[in-house]
Each structure stands twice: as C-alpha cells, then as structure tokens.
Amino acid sequence: MIKKELVLSLKNVKKIYQLGKVELVALKEINLDIYQGDFVTIMGPSGSGKSTLLNLVGCLDFPTEGKIFLKGKDISLMSESQLSQFRGKTIGFVFQEFNLLPQLDALENVALPMVFQEIPIEERKKKAKELLNSVDLKERIAHQPAELSGGERQRVAIARAFANNPEIIIADEPTGNLDSTTGLKVMDILTNFHKKEGKTIIVVTHDPHIAEYSEIIVNIKDGQIVTNHKESPKVLWDK
Amino acid sequence: MFGGMNEYFKIALRNLKTRSLRSWLTIFGIIIGIFLIISLLSLGEGVNKAISEQIQALGGDMIMVMPGGDNLMTSMMMGGDELEKEDIRAIERADGVDVTISMSYRGVIIRYEGESKFAPLAGMSFEEEVLDIFKRFQGWSLSEGEWPRVGRREILIGQQVSDEMFEEKIKIGSQIIIKGKKLTVVGALNSLGSKTDDGQIYLDINDYYSLTGEKKGSAKMVMVKIEDGASLEGTAESIREDLGKVRKRKVGTDGGDFSVITAEKIGEITGSIVGVIQFAIILFAGISILVGGIGITNTMFTSVRDRTREIGIMKAIGAKNSAILKIFLIESGTIGLIGGLGGTALGLFLAKIVEYYGQVYPVFYISASFNPFLIIFGISFSFFVGCISGFFPALKAAKLKPAESLRRFE
Numbered sequence: 255m256i257k258k259e260l261v262l263s264l265k266n267v268k269k270i271y272q273l274g275k276v277e278l279v280a281l282k283e284i285n286l287d288i289y290q291g292d293f294v295t296i297m298g299p300s301g302s303g304k305s306t307l308l309n310l311v312g313c314l315d316f317p318t319e320g321k322i323f324l325k326g327k328d329i330s331l332m333s334e335s336q337l338s339q340f341r342g343k344t345i346g347f348v349f350q351e352f353n354l355l356p357q358l359d360a361l362e363n364v365a366l367p368m369v370f371q372e373i374p375i376e377e378r379k380k381k382a383k384e385l386l387n388s389v390d391l392k393e394r395i396a397h398q399p400a401e402l403s404g405g406e407r408q409r410v411a412i413a414r415a416f417a418n419n420p421e422i423i424i425a426d427e428p429t430g431n432l433d434s435t436t437g438l439k440v441m442d443i444l445t446n447f448h449k450k451e452g453k454t455i456i457v458v459t460h461d462p463h464i465a466e467y468s469e470i471i472v473n474i475k476d477g478q479i480v481t482n483h484k485e486s487p488k489v490l491w492d493k
Numbered sequence: 494m495f496g497g498m499n500e501y502f503k504i505a506l507r508n509l510k511t512r513s514l515r516s517w518l519t520i521f522g523i524i525i526g527i528f529l530i531i532s533l534l535s536l537g538e539g540v541n542k543a544i545s546e547q548i549q550a551l552g553g554d555m556i557m558v559m560p561g562g563d564n565l566m567t568s569m570m571m572g573g574d575e576l577e578k579e580d581i582r583a584i585e586r587a588d589g590v591d592v593t594i595s596m597s598y599r600g601v602i603i604r605y606e607g608e609s610k611f612a613p614l615a616g617m618s619f620e621e622e623v624l625d626i627f628k629r630f631q632g633w634s635l636s637e638g639e640w641p642r643v644g645r646r647e648i649l650i651g652q653q654v655s656d657e658m659f660e661e662k663i664k665i666g667s668q669i670i671i672k673g674k675k676l677t678v679v680g681a682l683n684s685l686g687s688k689t690d691d692g693q694i695y696l697d698i699n700d701y702y703s704l705t706g707e708k709k710g711s712a713k714m715v716m717v718k719i720e721d722g723a724s725l726e727g728t729a730e731s732i733r734e735d736l737g738k739v740r741k742r743k744v745g746t747d748g749g750d751f752s753v754i755t756a757e758k759i760g761e762i763t764g765s766i767v768g769v770i771q772f773a774i775i776l777f778a779g780i781s782i783l784v785g786g787i788g789i790t791n792t793m794f795t796s797v798r799d800r801t802r803e804i805g806i807m808k809a810i811g812a813k814n815s816a817i818l819k820i821f822l823i824e825s826g827t828i829g830l831i832g833g834l835g836g837t838a839l840g841l842f843l844a845k846i847v848e849y850y851g852q853v854y855p856v857f858y859i860s861a862s863f864n865p866f867l868i869i870f871g872i873s874f875s876f877f878v879g880c881i882s883g884f885f886p887a888l889k890a891a892k893l894k895p896a897e898s899l900r901r902f903e
Contacts, residue, residue, distance in 0.1 A: 305900070314809055315896035335813040338895075342811015349899075353806045357507035362500065369497035370811035414810065 258289035260326070261421055261454055262311060267320035269306050269477075280306040281477045284320070288456065288470075290421060293448050295465040296458045298474035305426075307474060308458045312424045313341045325421070342370050346415030348444075350427035352407040354399040360386060360410045361395040367417040378417075385413035389443055405436035412443055422454040423447070429464060441467055497816065505823035508796070515792055516828065522788035523832025523875050524839060530778040531840025531871045536847055537771050538862035543688065544763045555630060556717040556729050557759075558584055558736065559752050576751070578710035583739040584717060589728030591720040594623050595712035597701055603694065604670040605659050612654060614671065614694050616701025619643050626718050631685065638665035638680035646700050647679040653691035655681040669694075672704055688860065729753045782875075785832065786882040793825050793886035797893075804890050805898025814891040821887030822880055829879015830872065837871035 269281040280303045288294055288311075296311075298304040309315040310322060313329050322329045324344060329337055346367070347353075354363045361382050368378035386395050389409040399407055408428065415423050425444060429437030445467055448455045457464060465471055473481040509516040560574030575597075576584075585593050598615040617623065619641050627633040636655070641647035648669070655663050655678075668675045676696065684691050702709045719728045733753045740751060754762075797804070804817055844861030 309896040309899075312809070314899065315894065335815065338808055338811055338813045341809070347809050349806075353802070353899075355504065355803060355806065357504050357511065358500075362503070366500065366807070367810040369500045370807075370813065370816060372497065375499070418811070 258291060260287055261290050261324070262286075262288040263323040264310065264317075265321045265323070267310060267317040267322060269303075269310065269315070270318045279477055281310070281317075284310075284479060286311075286472065286479065288422075288454060290454055291448075291452045292470055293445075293455045293468040294457070294470045294472060295468040296456065296472045296474060297460060297462075297465055299460065302474045303477040304458050304460075304474050306477075307472075308424065308426055308456075311456060312345055312347065313337060339371070342367055343418050344420050344422060346418070346420040346423045348408070348411050348415045348423065348425040348428045350430040352399070352404070352411045352431070354407055354410055354414070356399050359396050359398050360391060360402065363399070363410055364413045364417055367414060371418055381417065382413070385416055386410070389413050404432050405439060408432060408436070408440050409443065412440065412447075416447065416453075420453070422456065425455065425457045427459055427461075428457065429461065430459075437464075498819070501816065501820045501823055505820050505827065508800070509824060509827060512796070512799075515795070519785075519788050519792040519828050520832045520835065522785040523782075523829055523878065524835040526778065526782035526785040526878075527833050527836025527871050527875045528839045528843070529781050529836075530774075530874075531837050531867060532843040532847075533774040533778060533840075534771075534867055535841065535844040535861045535863060537767070537774055538864065538867075539844070539848070539860040540770070541767050542860060542862060544767060554719055554725060555756065556719065556725065556732065557754050558715040558717065558732060559713070559754070561750065561752060574750070575708065575711040575713055576715055577708075579739055580736055580751070581710070581712060581715055583735045584715050584732050587728065587735045588731040589719050589723035590717050590732065591723075592622060592626060592718040594618060594626065594716040594718075595698060595710075595714075596716060597698065597705075597707060597711070597713045598693075599705060599707075601671050601694075601705075605663060605667070606661055608659050610658050612658065612692060612694055613689075614696060614701070614705075616696050616698040616705075616707075619647075619649075619695075619697045626716075630718070631690075633685070634683045636681050636683045638678070641679045641695070641697065643697055644699060645697075646674070646676050647697070648676045649680045649682060649695040650678055651682055651691040651693045651695075652684040653688060654694055658692070674704055676700075725755055729755055782878055786878045789825050789828050789879055789882035790886060792828070793821060793883045794889070796824070797821065797886050797890040800890075801893060801898045804893050805895050805900075808893070808895035809899065817893075818887050818891040821890050822883055825883020825887065826876055826879045829882070830876040832879070833872040833875025836875065837868055840871065841868070 264284050264286040267281060267284040267286075268279070271278040271280055284307065296304050296307060306315075310317055313322065313324055316322075316330055324340065327340070329340075332340065354360075355366065358366065361379070364382040364385055365378040368381065373381075383392075383395065386392060389412055391406060391409055391413070394402060394406060394410075399410070402410065408431075412428075415425075423444065428444065429440055432440060441464060444455055444457075447453050455468075457468065459465065471481070472479055558576065560576050576595075581593060581595055584590060594617060596615060596617045598613055600611055601614045602609050603612050603614075620643060624633070624640055636652065641649050650663060663669070663678055663681070665678060665681065668677055670676070671694075682691075696704070698712075699709075701707070717728070717732065719725060736751055736753070807817060841861070841863060844863075848861040
C-alpha cells in the first residue's frame with residue numbers, strides 16, 4: 255500500500271475568542287490529520303465549533319494554542335501575506351453563499367486566484383476557460399454573477415476553487431443554498447474532481463446526505479471532536 | 494510588482510460604478526476644491542500680470558500724485574477726491590519737477606455705429622511736450638491716423654478700443670458719441686502691452702472738463718517727469734513737503750490726504766495686496782480640498798465596511814495585503830483624478846468667462862493665465878489627495894483578517 259502524504263495536520267489546537275471580558279472557548283485540544291486524497295466531512299450542530307474549525311483547517315485564522323501544519327509547514331511561522339499566497343496555491347474554497355465578486359464576470363472570477371499567484375494573463379484565461387468548460391458553463395463565461403442562477407454560481411465557485419490546481423478543496427455547506435437536484439449536481443462535480451484528480455476534499459455540513467459522499471467523518475460537538483470515523487459514515491450522524 | 498493591475502483596476506473601477514451616486518458625490522467634493530484652486534489661481538496670476546504691466550507702463554522715472562491718503566487703493570478705485578489747481582501748482586514748483594501732466598478719468602458710455610459700450614475716458618493734455626513724454630516713457634506710437642490737437646474735440650483711442658470693442662473696427666475720422674457729444678477719432682495707438690491702457694479713450698483735458706462737468710483745472714492724478722539728473726525719491730519727498738503745506742493751509746488737516754508714489758512704491762503696495770489675496774486664495778482652496786479629502790476618506794471607509802466580505806473572499810483565495818491595498822488606492826486615486834480633471838476643466842472655463850467679460854468691459858480687464866503647470870498641478874494634486882485620503886481606509890482593508898471578514902455580515 256502506498257503511503258499517503260499528510261497534507262494538513264492540527265496538533266493540540268485550541269481557539270479562544272475574547273468577547274469583552276468573557277473568554278469563549280470555541281475549540282479545545284483538536285488533533286486532526288488529513289491525508290492527500292481524503293474526502294472528509296466535518297459535521298456538527300450549530301454552535302459546535304465547526305465554522306471555527308473550518309477557518310483553522312482553511313488557514314484563514316490562527317489558533318490560540320497549538321500548531322497547524324499545511325503541507326508540513328507551520329503556518330504560525332508565516333507572515334499574513336506569505337500565508338495568503340501559500341493558501342491561495344494550496345487550498346481552494348467553495349462557500350455556501352458562492353462568494354463570487356459581483357464586479358467580475360464568470361471568467362474573471364475563475365481567473366482571480368491566478369491573478370494573486372501572478373500567473374500570466376494568457377495562461378490564466380486559458381485555464382479559466384477550461385475549468386468553466388469542465389463545469390458545463392462554457393456559454394456563460396461573460397456573464398456576471400447577478401446574471402447566473404444559484405447552481406451556475408456555485409459551479410463558477412467550484413471552477414474558481416480549482417484555478418490554482420490546489421491539493422485541498424474546502425467546501426462550506428456547498429449545497430446549503432441550492433435545491434436538492436442542483437445540490438446533487440454540485441456534489442457530483444466535487445466527487446468527480448476528487449476521484450479523477452485525487453484532490454483532498456473537506457466539506458463542512460450539517461446535512462447527513464452530503465456526508466454520504468465522504469470517506470471520513472469528523473463529528474464535532476462543544477468544540478471537541480467526538481468521533482473521527484473512516485467507515486460507515488451513515489451511522490455516525492444518527493448516533 | 495504590477496501583476497494583476499488590470500484586474501485591480503477593473504475591480505476598483507467597477508466598484509465605483511456600482512456605487513455611482515456615492516462616487517459622484519465624493520468626486521463632486523473634489524471638483525469644487527480643485528475648481529476653486531484653478532480658477533482663483535489662474536485669475537490671481539492674471540491680476541498679478543495686469544498689475545505688473547501697469548507698473549511697467551508707468552515708467553521708472555515718473556512720479557504719480559493722487560488725492561487720498563492712507564487708503565490709496567480705495568481712492569484709485571472710487572476716484573472720489575481731486576487735486577485742485579493750487580495743489581497742481583505746488584507740485585509744479587517742487588524741487589526736481591520738470592513737467593507735470595494732469596489727468597482725470599471716469600467711466601463713460603460710448604456709442605459707435607448704433608452700439609453702446611462702457612469704457613474709461615481719460616482727460617489729458619495733448620500738448621506736444623506731454624505727448625513726447627508719453628512717447629518716450631510709455632512707449633506710445635500711432636498704429637494709424639495722427640496725434641490729436643488741442644481744443645478740437647479730437648480723440649485718441651487705445652488698440653483694444655479700436656480693434657475689439659465694437660463689432661466693426663473704429664475707422665479713423667469717424668465719430669463716436671459720448672454724453673451726446675460727437676467726437677472725432679483721429680488716431681489709434683499701437684498696443685501698450687497693458688490691456689487697461691489699450692482699453693482707454695484719450696481726450697484733451699479741457700474738452701474732458703466741459704464734457705464731464707468736472708471742475709476746470711482739477712485732476713484725479715498728476716504725473717510728474719523729473720528733471721534730468723534729479724533724484725526720484727528726493728523729488729517725491731519735495732513734492733510731499735510742498736503739497737503738504739498747501740493742503741494743510743487749505744483744508745486745515747495734517748496734510749496727509751494725498752499720495753506721492755513712484756513705480757517702485759506702487760509695486761510694493763500692489764505686491765503686498767496681491768500677496769494677501771493669494772494667501773487667502775490658497776488658504777480657502779486648501780480648506781476646500783481638505784473637506785473634499787475627508788469626503789474621500791469617509792466614502793472609502795464606508796466602502797471598506799460594505800465590502801468586508803469581498804475582502805475576506807479575496808484574501809481566502811490568495812490575495813496578499815498589498816493587493817487589497819492597491820485595489821482600494823486605485824479606487825480613491827481615481828476619485829481624486831476624476832475630481833481633478835473636472836475641477837480643472839471647470840476652473841479654466843470660469844476663468845475664461847471672467848476674462849471674456851473683462852474684454853467686453855475693459856474697465857475690469859483681467860486676464861486668465863492658463864499655465865500648463867497649473868493644469869498639471871491641479872490634476873496631479875487631486876490624484877495625490879485621493880491617494881492620501883484613501884490610504885488609511887485601504888490600509889484598514891488590507892489588514893482585515895480573512896476569517897473575521899468572512900464571518901462578518903453572515
């Protein structure tokens with residue numbers, strides 16, 4: 255068996271928010287290893303700390319205590335700008351609200367992460383077109399987000415997430431704002447990318463149906479991982 | 494370093510367009526500031542130029558004696574007081590005085606070929622000796638016609654009156670009507686380099702008295718040519734003394750209600766007045782620009798707040814702090830730049846209108862100076878103000894934490 259590369263590792267991570275004089279412990283002693291090619295679902299009820307965990311896993315925030323290693327690099331040792339660039343290259347994001355820039359059209363939105371990586375204009379245009387093609391939006395490249403349906407916007411967002419060919423895709427409730435048919439379509443696209451290109455997918459959701467797509471389910475409650483299973487994902491949520 | 498500038502411009506400009514009302518209101522604030530700076534400075538420069546031309550025209554060896562003491566500028570403008578015969582005689586007798594030329598002036602309506610215009614009429618002696626002084630010291634020369642003769646109701650006109658004041662050029666030998674009296678134009682002067690002089694109509698002083706009803710022998714100004722070898726300041730001092738005695742005896746005051754001025758002195762007075770005016774212009778325009786700049790800062794802070802989530806997204810997908818800073822600086826710089834372009838154009842337009850009215854009514858002649866440096870300054874200064882005003886909001890945007898920005902407004 256080929257040993258998989260450890261792409262993301264959280265070691266004794268704690269996150270505390272200071273709300274005035276009150277300390278709010280959002281995450282306690284989190285230890286989590288995610289390997290290349292894993293399809294992980296992070297689940298938990300509202301207020302469980304899953305959004306905080308998503309921010310840390312996505313390197314959008316620093317832990318109060320503990321260490322986060324992204325591809326073996328300790329993110330706390332990086333400057334904000336270094337981390338931004340590293341994150342842009344290594345992680346792609348898909349958000350529940352799509353989060354496309356309203357001023358840019360579909361092609362420009364998909365090309366934007368490549369702008370920040372200073373990829374030449376011709377190359378990024380070509381790549382963005384290919385990606386939009388792969389999510390069946392060839393005809394919609396010149397449309398602005400306001401002119402696209404919810405499902406189309408999410409597909410643009412997925413294409414954008416893959417722009418820099420990242421190793422990890424983090425999707426925060428990717429089907430939360432879509433109807434069930436469109437949601438299934440979006441999940442199929444993500445699964446396809448996972449299977450064909452061996453990308454690591456981390457999905458945060460409270461929808462057990464979405465969890466069915468994954469191989470690993472991380473269940474979180476009161477800021478702690480309560481279960482971390484690789485088998486029979488369906489069983490976990492019911493427990 | 495400039496990677497992605499195209500997209501940064503696109504994001505910034507489209508954002509300005511999306512919030513067009515807010516953007517235009519902010520731009521309008523800058524337009525007003527730059528408009529004030531450009532119009533006032535270009536007119537201020539014009540005033541300065543007109544004054545130096547006037548001083549130049551006075552000639553270095555001439556002394557001017559005018560009624561009115563401390564408030565010289567007011568008496569020049571209002572022309573209230575007059576110098577009497579006795580006063581003029583005192584000036585003539587003062588040490589160092591060679592020739593005195595009495596002059597009076599007032600604004601009149603002149604009619605030519607059915608058209609009426611307002612113009613300054615100057616009464617002066619047309620004796621040969623006097624005309625010689627004007628030719629020698631003020632550069633008078635005829636463009637056409639001949640010099641007017643004494644007591645013939647003949648008039649001499651400045652170049653601007655001759656060529657530009659009326660729709661048709663005034664012909665030599667034709668008649669113009671002032672206060673119902675017909676006067677014959679016998680000569681036109683070449684340009685004297687000063688628009689005020691070029692806009693004058695000259696009439697023999699005695700004809701002037703009978704036409705205007707002003708007291709015979711009085712004058713609003715006496716020009717003095719000093720004797721060869723006499724000192725300018727010494728002669729001026731002696732006039733001051735002699736005239737002072739006469740005025741004191743006559744009016745019973747301390748004798749200070751007249752002014753003896755040399756070209757140098759006028760330069761000093763006007764220089765200081767223009768200096769004060771320019772300082773005030775810069776101060777007010779500066780305040781106005783400051784207000785415009787605060788407007789930009791306010792708009793940009795609001796924009797950062799509105800777009801916090803957008804900033805979070807850009808950071809999440811790899812934007813460095815510097816990229817965010819650039820986008821917001823482009824936005825505020827563009828506001829400044831458009832404001833600068835608009836303000837400069839509007840300022841120059843207003844200056845041109847004032848200049849145009851000055852040409853129609855030469856009494857108020859003022860030229861607008863279209864200095865290319867001023868234009869470049871107006872545009873680049875407003876761009877700079879835009880960048881400076883937008884810097885702190887842009888810095889705030891650049892320093893936002895991605896997780897917090899994405900969480901906000903959720």
